Every structure is written in structure tokens, then in C-alpha cells.
Amino acid sequence: MSAPLTKRERMKLERVAMRERNADERARSFDEVNLGFTAEMAKLEAMRCLECKQPKCIDGCPVGIEIDKFLRLVADGQIGAAAEVIQRDNLLPAICGRVCPQEKQCEGACVLAKKERPIAIGHLERYVADYVRNEGFEYVAETPAPTGKRVAVVGSGPAGLACAGDLIQSGHEVTVYEALHEPGGVLVYGIPQFRLPKEIVSAEIAGLETLGVRFEMNAIVGRTYTLDELLASNDAIFIAVGAGLPRFLEIPGENLIGVYSANEFLTRVNLMKAYLADNDTPVLDIKGKRVVVFGGGNTAMDGARTAQRLGAKKVRVLYRRTEEEMPARREEVRHAREEGVQFDFLVSPTELFGNDGVLTGVALQAMELGEPDESGRRRPQPIAGSVKAIDADLAVVAIGNGPNPLLLATVPDLGRTRWGTIAVDEETGRTSMPGIFAGGDIVTGGATVILAMGAGRTAAASIEDWLTSGEWDTTASASVE
Amino acid sequence: MFAITDAHFVGPDVKRFEVTAPQIARHYQPGQFVIVRVDKGGERIPLTVAGADPDQGSITLFVQGIGKTTCTLNNLETGDSIADVAGPLGKPSDIRTYGTAVVVGGGVGTAIAYPVVRALTEAGNRVVAIVGGRTSEHVLLKDELAGTGADVVICTDDGSQGRPGFVTDALAEIIDSNWVDIIFAAGPVPMMRAVADVTRPKAIETIASLNPIMVDGTGMCGGCRVDVGGKTMFACVDGPEFDAHLVDFDLLARRNQSYADIEAADLAAFSSDCSLDKR
Ligand SMILES: Cc1cc2nc3c(=O)[nH]c(=O)nc-3n(C[C@H](O)[C@H](O)[C@H](O)COP(=O)(O)OP(=O)(O)OC[C@H]3O[C@@H](n4cnc5c(N)ncnc54)[C@H](O)[C@@H]3O)c2cc1C
Ligand SMILES: Cc1cc2nc3c(=O)[nH]c(=O)nc-3n(C[C@H](O)[C@H](O)[C@H](O)COP(=O)(O)OP(=O)(O)OC[C@H]3O[C@@H](n4cnc5c(N)ncnc54)[C@H](O)[C@@H]3O)c2cc1C
Ligand code: SF4
Ligand code: SF4
Ligand code: FES
Numbered sequence: 001m002s003a004p005l006t007k008r009e010r011m012k013l014e015r016v017a018m019r020e021r022n023a024d025e026r027a028r029s030f031d032e033v034n035l036g037f038t039a040e041m042a043k044l045e046a047m048r049c050l051e052c053k054q055p056k057c058i059d060g061c062p063v064g065i066e067i068d069k070f071l072r073l074v075a076d077g078q079i080g081a082a083a084e085v086i087q088r089d090n091l092l093p094a095i096c097g098r099v100c101p102q103e104k105q106c107e108g109a110c111v112l113a114k115k116e117r118p119i120a121i122g123h124l125e126r127y128v129a130d131y132v133r134n135e136g137f138e139y140v141a142e143t144p145a146p147t148g149k150r151v152a153v154v155g156s157g158p159a160g161l162a163c164a165g166d167l168i169q170s171g172h173e174v175t176v177y178e179a180l181h182e183p184g185g186v187l188v189y190g191i192p193q194f195r196l197p198k199e200i201v202s203a204e205i206a207g208l209e210t211l212g213v214r215f216e217m218n219a220i221v222g223r224t225y226t227l228d229e230l231l232a233s234n235d236a237i238f239i240a241v242g243a244g245l246p247r248f249l250e251i252p253g254e255n256l257i258g259v260y261s262a263n264e265f266l267t268r269v270n271l272m273k274a275y276l277a278d279n280d281t282p283v284l285d286i287k288g289k290r291v292v293v294f295g296g297g298n299t300a301m302d303g304a305r306t307a308q309r310l311g312a313k314k315v316r317v318l319y320r321r322t323e324e325e326m327p328a329r330r331e332e333v334r335h336a337r338e339e340g341v342q343f344d345f346l347v348s349p350t351e352l353f354g355n356d357g358v359l360t361g362v363a364l365q366a367m368e369l370g371e372p373d374e375s376g377r378r379r380p381q382p383i384a385g386s387v388k389a390i391d392a393d394l395a396v397v398a399i400g401n402g403p404n405p406l407l408l409a410t411v412p413d414l415g416r417t418r419w420g421t422i423a424v425d426e427e428t429g430r431t432s433m434p435g436i437f438a439g440g441d442i443v444t445g446g447a448t449v450i451l452a453m454g455a456g457r458t459a460a461a462s463i464e465d466w467l468t469s470g471e472w473d474t475t476a477s478a479s480v481e
Numbered sequence: 482m483f484a485i486t487d488a489h490f491v492g493p494d495v496k497r498f499e500v501t502a503p504q505i506a507r508h509y510q511p512g513q514f515v516i517v518r519v520d521k522g523g524e525r526i527p528l529t530v531a532g533a534d535p536d537q538g539s540i541t542l543f544v545q546g547i548g549k550t551t552c553t554l555n556n557l558e559t560g561d562s563i564a565d566v567a568g569p570l571g572k573p574s575d576i577r578t579y580g581t582a583v584v585v586g587g588g589v590g591t592a593i594a595y596p597v598v599r600a601l602t603e604a605g606n607r608v609v610a611i612v613g614g615r616t617s618e619h620v621l622l623k624d625e626l627a628g629t630g631a632d633v634v635i636c637t638d639d640g641s642q643g644r645p646g647f648v649t650d651a652l653a654e655i656i657d658s659n660w661v662d663i664i665f666a667a668g669p670v671p672m673m674r675a676v677a678d679v680t681r682p683k684a685i686e687t688i689a690s691l692n693p694i695m696v697d698g699t700g701m702c703g704g705c706r707v708d709v710g711g712k713t714m715f716a717c718v719d720g721p722e723f724d725a726h727l728v729d730f731d732l733l734a735r736r737n738q739s740y741a742d743i744e745a746a747d748l749a750a751f752s753s754d755c756s757l758d759k760r
Contacts, residue, residue, distance in 0.1 A: 179567065179697075179699050180567075180697065180699075181518055181525075181564070181565040181567070189701075217565065218565050218566060218567035219504075219567075220567060220568070220570070220699060223508065223568060223569055223570060224504045224505060224508065224567070224568065224569075225504060226508070244699070244700070244701040245700060245701070246701070246702065246703045248703065248713065254713065255706055255707075255708060255713060255732055255736070257735060257736060257738075257739045260704075261702060261703040261704075263701055263702045263703065264696060264702035264703055264704045267696055267697065267701070267702050268696065272524065272525070272696070273522075278522055279522045279524075280522060280523050280524040280549060280550060280747065281524040281525070281696075282524075282740040282743040282744065282747075284739065284740070285742075285743065356735075357731075357732070357735040357736075404699070404700055404701065405700065405718070406699055406700050406718060
């Protein structure tokens, strides 16, 4: 081994680029775009870390992974040990390494971000997780003594999975109830294969099953089971049903054939695998057609890139603010562009029109940015008299999701916020009802995988408290408005 | 997996299934449906629950083979099983003591209407069930309907049983000469539209059980949206029953044809002995 590099030498090194499938090839394929680091690349990249005394990167990670430690281990080639460090805080590293908005979190906070070459923490996390999975590395958790306590987790998205993972390792009996026929939440029905291969999600879920978590599919809580039924047979419940209610534009023409919510479009293609010949679920044929996507988040990018892969002639993302304000991960925007997706900023649809009930075009109002709104982003406002029409055969509406009301409608007593999300005490995830906890998108509104996971872990810790103390301190539960 | 404990044809292309699904049987209320995925790789389709036996832990489904999924299902026998059955979904029918109720069912819509007839008679209503089909053979559940205590009026297109002609003709006659408090309709879109047209001038409250294409059935995709009185509703969670006088039936009919080409090709590629009885 050569002598370790000095800080100054390390600072001179370039960020190691991720290997990617060529843009022309991937624009027509559902295979994963990013190809991962080789062992040498991972080592080289990890070596660049300055090993800060007070690592800023950790502050940027919502679950506080000891990033400096795991980077050091990767640089030393001790990948198994690196995986253990990550696993302490993150049970789904292969997923988070792929889908976290790193530029706003760990990498955004890294001291090297100022020089525009932050350590590729996400890529390295992914590398470590993939390595141990592919090498069949056993993550040996000690079998805990059974406590005899039972917990029901409602929803199998990242929040539910993370909560189940922690609780099972404390010796509780855990059953996850999922409405759909497959577990994973947005990870399986929303985020496409080319960004997050489903085999990875099922491997992480299989890991939880090995630890003893039970999964019950086709179980719609509020319908198949009432919450009362679950309360009677469990000592605690964690509600993690996500933000699954698609918002529409509320403009004329929204129910024309050819107008999809992003949820429907992506569910048909991802969960139901409409892109594979041997699956029955259809998706409208868009080969050679013109597709417009409304929105600027990850969902919009996924919709646009999925349409591209289904053979569209032209895909345009229409966003009412500018590129600066787009909430999507930077990498997705770059990938979409390279794949041929076109972006139109400062436009907002006012009407969808069609022929014989089938979409043919959309009227767009030009916008400009005005004063900042409550969220701090400058508010788009229409420029008078400036409307144009463009042709479109398919429209994907990706302007956000609200809380799914199905379960909530059956429990009127559960406290909510004025946005209709479940009210909880942030520190503990406790709702207004004893024994019931909640977290993830159903509490925060559409957010991120890692925040949902973090909420699942917070709830697991406080469920543990509740199960051992049996005390429901009302000051540490949601106050109902 | 959900076991099929009994399966037999009850009409030319309609099969009756008993399926083990204890939790659904326990919570089911008339008007609700399930989402079924026959096998891995299959699509998710909605089917009305025609009845439930909480003690046996089973539910009853009637399936009309009209496309690949329903034909695949109708090829299953007693002892086979269905990969996924999720429910009960949708809002239950609003069963009250209205007075006199007329329930109109056409084709497989009769299966959808049957539990409503039973619940309405049990709630103390005087119920007239008008059921139709092309020929006598195509009229489902005659005995079951009669067993509820409702007056049953049978209509066939060819006059092979009951009155010749459409269910709407029978309906028009009944509402002309009797006081009727409420009407429920379930069946093909043109039939439901015709029922609404007949009852609108008399302003009799009319409920239609809508059958748009669905995916999840839980309010997550918006694929099932329908226009009711100018407002967009999700049939799976806001319905499936709506005020028939306010429903945009044209939109529903068009949206149900969204995938007609693809589905036809799928079915052609899928060889089955399932008779395709297009009405
Ligand atoms: C298309 C898309 C792309 C995204 N891309 C990214 C990304 O790149 N990076 C990122 O960090 N975040 C991304 N997000 C956001 C992220 O996926 C979510 O914030 C996260 O999945 C929320 O997790 P959750 O566990 O709260 O809920 P979900 O993942 O929504 O899971 C909720 C689960 O509960 C089930 N459920 C609902 N109601 C019931 C009921 N009554 N009974 C039983 N089960 C029920 C649902 O079927 C679902 O499986 C994306 C979101 C979408 C839609
Ligand atoms: C709430 C609800 C309850 C239902 N209950 C029953 C029931 O109890 N028994 C039963 O047999 N069927 C019922 N249906 C209809 C059933 O879901 C469809 O017949 C089925 O989805 C068709 O699938 P397929 O693959 O066999 O046919 P496809 O190949 O998908 O379709 C064949 C043809 O029918 C049209 N079509 C597709 N979906 C529907 C639909 N939902 N309604 C009407 N036409 C459609 C297609 O455009 C195509 O022309 C119900 C539908 C809803 C929404
Ligand atoms: S979990 Fe996400 S934010 Fe945390 S280190 Fe990993 S990629 Fe960064
Ligand atoms: S802030 Fe950047 S350089 Fe510092 S320890 Fe973290 S990853 Fe390394
Ligand atoms: S079927 Fe998806 S929202 Fe109704």
C-alpha cells in the first residue's frame, strides 16, 4: 500500500463519475441507468474524503449515518464492515443510495460541495449495499428474546418497512398489512425499474421476512380489517399509508382518454409491468406519439422518462416555475435531458382539448415569477394575454399527491392537521389515540424515502417505550387542533 | 391464494364462484366489490360481491366472460385458487326503508343488483326487480331473486321468457301506474343511461352502479374517475353508486373503450373456449 495522501493532495482529486448506460440505449430500455462503481472506483472516491473532525455530511443525512466512518472503511477495502456501519442507521441502503436527493442532503452538506466536488456518498452507499448483497454477505442479527408483544404496521412503503425492521429486532411480533398485492409502496408502484430495480426492493423485503416480519397482502386496513380489529389483537399500531391520492389540474378536459395521473401511468407500467409482453395490464400505446408531463418533481421525471422508454416520439416536461425551483433530483433532470426529454419552463396548462373524447392538445399559459410564497419559492403568475396551444396525445399529471383518505375516513377520532395529514408528535410519532403511531408521507405529505424511513425508526423507538412503560404521556402525543 | 370452493356456470357465459375470503366476508355490505388478480402477471379487475357467508368465511362472485381476464377466471374450477382478492371496496349501497323500490338489472348487472334487492326487502321495502337478458337463458338468478320476496319482472329481447322488449319499457310502465320512491340500476352503460332517461322526467331518485375501468380500487390512481354533475369523482372510493341523473354516461362509455384495441388483440392471442357473448 502506498502512503496515505495528504489532505491537500486529496482535495485536488476529481470526483469519480458513475458509470452509466449510454443515453441512446437507455432511452428505450427499462434496464437500470446507473451501472455502479467498480472496486477501484469506490476506493478512489472514498479516499477523497477529508475525514473532517466534525463531519458536516452527517448533519445533512436525515438518519445520521456515520458517513466518515463508512467512507474510511471503503477506502481500506473493508466493505463488510462499512455495511455494518451503514446498517446501524439505515436498513435500506441499496435503495437510499439510489434515490436520496443527495445534493440537498449528505452531499449538499459535505465541505467539498463548496468546490462542487462533494464526495459521492450516495454512489458509495449503493456500492457497499450492492456488494454485500451480491456477495451473499449474511447480515447476522442476533435473535432477540421474544417479548410476546404484537405490533401491526399498516402500509409497506419505506416508513412501514423501517419500523418493522427495528421492531422485529427487539423481539416483537410484527405483521405488515398492505393494500396492494406486492409490498414496497412507492418503491414498487412509483419509482421505475430503470432507477430502482425491483429485485433490490424484494431482496430488502426478503431480508425482513428472514428476520421474522410477516407480510399480509391484499389487506386494506379500514376495509379488510378495521383499525379497531387490529387494536384488539395488537399492542401497538404504526400507520404508514403514504400520500397516495393523486391531484389533478382541475381544468377542462381532464377526463379525456389520454390524460393519466402519474400514479396511474406509473402503476400500470411499474407495478403491473405493462412494458413486458407477458403481463396483461394495458397502457395506452404511445409509440411515435407526443407526450406532455406536468410537474417538476421526481414523479414528473419518472413519468417523462417512462414515456420515452415506451417509444414516444417527443416528451416535454411542462413546469410552471424555472429549472432552479424544480424539486426533482439533479441527476434525474440531467438523465432525462440526455435521454431526449425536452423542458419548457414558466408555463401552466389552462385547458386540455380533444377529438371524440381523446386528447389532442393542451393550451398553455405563459407565467413569470413574482414574490416568494410561504414556501420561500417565488410564486408563478400568469402573463396576461400570453396563451399558446401545443399538440399532445398523452398527458401525465404529476403535480403531487394528497393523503389517501380511505383509512382515515374510517377513524374520525384520529387527530389530523389542516392539510388532512395525521397529526403526530414529531419526536415520538404518537397520534392522538393511545397505542397508535404514524409516520412517513401520511404525516408529512409527499416527501422522501429517507425521511419516511427515519419516521419509521423514530416510531419504532417510541413504540418500544410504550410497550415497556405502558404509559401514554399525553404531552408527548399529538395535540388535536 | 384464495381457494375456490365451488364454481359452476349459471348462464351461457356467466360463472358463479364461492371463494374463501373470511375477512372480506366478515366486513362485506351490499353494493361493495373486490379487486381480483387471477394469477401472477394478471391484471387487477373489479367484481361485485354478490353475497357473503361470514360463518363459512366465503364470498360469492358472478363473472361474465367478456375479455382475457374474465375468461381466464371462468376457466377455473372448484379446487383451483385465485392469486389475489382484495376488499371489500367501495361505499355500501344506501339501504333504508324507502317504501317502494325498483331494482333494474341487465345481464351480469343482475348479479350486481341481487344483493341490493335482498337488502332492500330485508329493510322492509316493497321491491320490484326488473331483470333482462337477450334470451331466457341469459336471465340470471331468477330463483334467487324470487326467493327474496321481491316481485320479479323478467324481460327478454326475443320474448322467450317474460315480457318481450327492454327492461326500460317495463320500468316505464311501472312508474306510470305506481308510486315509486327509488330506483337502483346496474348493467351495461346504455341500459343505465336509458333508465336515467326514463325516470328523469318524473324526478324519481335513481341510483346507478357504475363500472369504469379500475386499477388499484383504493383511490390511488384516479383511473376510475367519472363525471357526476360536473364534478370528477373516483368511482372506487366515492362510489360505485351515484345519482344516475347526474352521471355523464357518454364519458363513462368512452373511457371504458380506452383499451378496446389492445384488449381485443390480447383476447385473440389467448385461445379459450369461453364463449364471447357481446351485447
Ligand atoms: C413517482 C415517485 C418518485 C419518487 N422518487 C423519489 C426519489 O427519487 N427519492 C426520494 O427520496 N423520494 C422519492 N419519492 C417520494 C417517496 O417515494 C415517498 O416519500 C416515500 O415512498 C413515502 O414512504 P411511505 O412509507 O410514507 O409511503 P408509501 O411509499 O406511499 O407507502 C404506503 C403504502 O401503504 C399502502 N396503503 C395505503 N393505504 C392502505 C391501507 N388502508 N391499508 C393497507 N395499506 C395501505 C399503500 O398501498 C403503499 O404501499 C417519489 C415518489 C413518487 C410517487
Ligand atoms: C365496481 C365494478 C363491479 C363490477 N362487477 C362485475 C361483476 O360482478 N361481474 C362481472 O362479470 N363484471 C363486473 N364488472 C366488470 C368487470 O370488471 C370487467 O368486465 C372486467 O374488468 C373486464 O376484464 P377483461 O380482461 O375480461 O376484459 P377486457 O379485455 O379488459 O375488456 C373487454 C371489453 O370490455 C370493456 N371493458 C373493460 N373494462 C370494463 C369495465 N370495467 N366495465 C365494462 N366494460 C369494460 C373493454 O373496453 C373491452 O371492450 C364490474 C366492474 C366494476 C367497475
Ligand atoms: S441515507 Fe441518503 S442522505 Fe443519508 S447518507 Fe445515504 S444517501 Fe446520503
Ligand atoms: S463532509 Fe465530506 S469530506 Fe468531510 S467527512 Fe463528510 S464526506 Fe468527508
Ligand atoms: S381504481 Fe384507482 S383510484 Fe379508483
